Amino acid sequence: MKLQASNIYKSYGAQDVLSGANLTVKGNEKIALVGRNGCGKTTLMKIICRIEEPDQGSVVMASGTRLGYLSQITFEDEQRTVYEELLTVFEELTTLQARLESQALVLEKDHSDQQLEKYEKLQTRFEALGGYDYEYELKNVFFHFQFEEADLHKKLEEFSSGQRTRIGLVKLLLTKPDILLLDEPTNHLDIESIEWLEGYIKHYPGAVILVSHDRMFLDHVVDEIVEIEFGKTMRFPGSYSHYVKAKEEYIEKNHEAFLRQQEEIERISALIEKFRYKKNKAAFAQSKIKYLDRMEKIEDVKTDQSRMKAHFSSARKGGKRVLETEGLKVGYDTILSTVDLTVMKGDRLGIVGPNGIGKSTFIKTLMEKIPSLGGYFHFGHQIDVGYFDQDSAQITSDKTVIDTLWDNFPMIDQTQIRNTLAAFLFTQDEVFKEVYNLSGGEKVRLALACLMLEHDNVLLLDEPTNHLDIPSKEALEKALEDYDGTILFVSHDRMFLKKMANRIMEMGPQCKVYNINYEEYLEKKGTGELAEAKKEIKEVSKQEVRSSKLTFNEEKAIKNRIAKLEKLLEEADADLESLRELRFEPEYYQDYRKMEELDAQIDDKHNEIAALTKEWEEKMIRLEGEE
Missing domain, CATH: 3.40.50.300 (P-loop containing nucleotide triphosphate hydrolases)
Structure with a gap:
């Protein structure tokens, strides 16, 4: 278990915001907090990050767990360029790189085994930490948030508050905390950036807790929904669309169970009233009273029924x-x-x-x-x-x-x-x-x-x-x-x-x-003139890549990564084929829930293959620019 927030209470003056909220992160779940504006989603995130203290309850984290929350990303010196700021994430690597360069100069004069071994140790450590990939990763993430190469060399103070928020998000993603907390990460992003962020979060190697009102984003990214309503939390496994259906079913079934129990209580109460004063039935009546006292009462689900009820109409018809x-x-x-x-x-x-x-x-x-x-x-x-x-x-x-x-x-x-x-x-x-x-x-x-x-x-x-x-x-x-x-x-x-x-x-x-x-427009984007437009964009990006010459070590790292990606793609294709074959097993096609879970696994595998393929294409374009 990475994190457990238990029985969290929080009030602001007379307003109770959280009243016994719970949240558990066991592994690398992608969790969305959902609920109306003001229900306590951001408050719970701030309590988890220890920005705010709960009035009651506790937050326990596994030793060594690193949290990353966007509002905690600050820029100490706005005179720095964006590139200098983002490089602070890779401080250990840049220090190692400087030591490597210094040791390379030593080797030019001293070819002893001792100096060579020292260089090899530094190089092994540097490579293990992703030293030949970090600059590519920095630019890859940065460019996907509507920035250009020239923006890397501008001072932070030159950007608007919205742009600085996006730079902060880039920095947060590059830090790769064990638990990533994102509050409305799609705000002020265009659709292309949102789609890229979806893929990034879906395959993020750690856990993610996020707040978003973007329903399609939630459907594409999360595997668990935690709803906050009237200060309490309720967990629903699956996507946002699955949660909507599951919540409706839960309310309906709970209400039916509540009504059945109320009927049972009325029936037993009537028996008690009938027999409690009769000597030969008093013991029976007492046993029923105890039975009612011990009964675990079902509460009818309380839901927030307030809904905006707009009605737009025109006073005049107007021309065609x-x-x-x-x-x-x-x-x-x-x-x-x-x-x-x-x-x-x-x-x-x-x-x-x-x-x-x-x-x-x-x-x-x-x-x-x-x-x-x-x-x-x-x-x-x-x-x-x-x-x-x-x-x-x-x-x-x-x-x-x-x-x-x-x-x-x-x-x-x-x-x-x-x-x-x-x-x-x-x-x-x-x-x-x-x-x-x-x-x-x-x-x-x-x-x-x-x-x-x-x-x-x-x-x-x-x-x-x-x-x-x-x-x-x-x-x-x-x-x-x-x-x-x-x-x-x-x-x-x-x-x-x-x-x-x-x-x-x-x-x-x-x-x-x-x-x-x-929807038809999105389908059309894959063919015809829109595909040509995308091809033009890709050609431009190739030229941009070519303008930045690779070092020998960068080229080596990219080739290694391409080989690794090809191996991962081969394994993922084999996994997908195995999952598809399970569809024909009676254990699955005779069990609706198992088939639903299998379909979700197949979708995840498709998404994984798409993400790997996209990265492979980007690496190949980067490499082709050198040939």
Whole structure:
């Protein structure tokens, strides 16, 4: 057992956050903490990391276990370059490397066996610690978080807070602690980076405890869910989707058992009342009283039933042709993208592309918050446009929640204002909170409440699910599915894209529009023109690799790793074939649960092969650059 948090209680003033929470890490599990915003997920992580103390309970770790938590990653000197900062993770290796280089100089003058043996010992230690791979690993992880080679040589102070958070995440991943704790690791990452992080965490050699509201990320990464509700924890093995079904089944079965027990208690209580005062039956009645006292009572499951109940509708129908752009050039000082687009009534256009390519800039241009750099756009007849800004979670205002809504809609009576706020989970005294005291999720809900009351027939949404917990995301999806207008939206939430989009616009220097849903778009990415685009990207990456010449030792290490990867791939293919053959064994095909477990093992093996193949390809590209 690596870690055990037992019977954890934590309160802040009168608010009880954790009330007997438990968490166990036995091996290399990938565990997700799930629950509503404010349920205590981050609090439990901080208690595990000893950033906060529990009011009651204990956290025990195996001797020598190393924890890594993103908020603990700090930069002592922001004058350092990123490369210098990330190298601090490999301090032992860089020290060994310096000693090796120094010993090599000694060998040039002194060829004695003693000096040669000293060099060989240093080299063996250096190689065993991954000395010929660490620089490649550093760059490999760094480049997957939307950074370039030039960024390595910039000072930390030159980066935004969001970029510094990503650099901190890179540093944390490179430290490889025994237990990795991640709180919303996909925030502000583009889809490509999220997908890479999924593979990294899935095959991480240690345990991972994470908090995320990205449902697809959870499905792809975790093998255990720990739900926090009303301060207590409940463990569910499997993915997030499996947890959703298992929780429903648990509630249903528990409720049935509760009702059966209540019937039994009523039946026995009636017998006791009937016979307790009859001399010849008094002993029988007493035995039944003792039986009830000893009975382990089943509690009906208490669940949080509060749900956001949004309902978006349009006041005017508007024309069929909603938006036209022709050669619309978006950007600030330089052109990021050129957009040629026609949007028709009822479209749900999902806008995708890497960070920095101009997705939010395009939306801001349509809202005339920034000027276009060329071309034109035109909204159709009787089109009313509503806008959700991804910066809504950063709003600071001295106004209360209720005044914010009322000031925007002074013609609406108090009852409707209160009902609207209640639909967005602002009830009782919460409506009198100042906006600056709200959490990011609460500010987003308030912005959505304002948007709902506008009754526009076109919605421009820029990352509307950021900061929302999963129940609120699902409520927003339902509201938008029922909406009678047109939606253009930017999102990195793949589940949201999957549920909402019926068209996809891929932002790039020249935008491409696909009249298909998100799943079909992903399938198309593997063929045709999108495959050509990926091929071009790969060619660019090859050229970048070639620009960095390998040393003899680096080339040797890469060749060794390629040989190891080929051996691992051979073994993994054999394992996969063995697992597939088990499907035809009666022990499995006659047992649904065993077959389900086997399918999960086969999926894991496929993922392992994919990760090994990807690394093999990267190493081969690196090596080919030298030939």
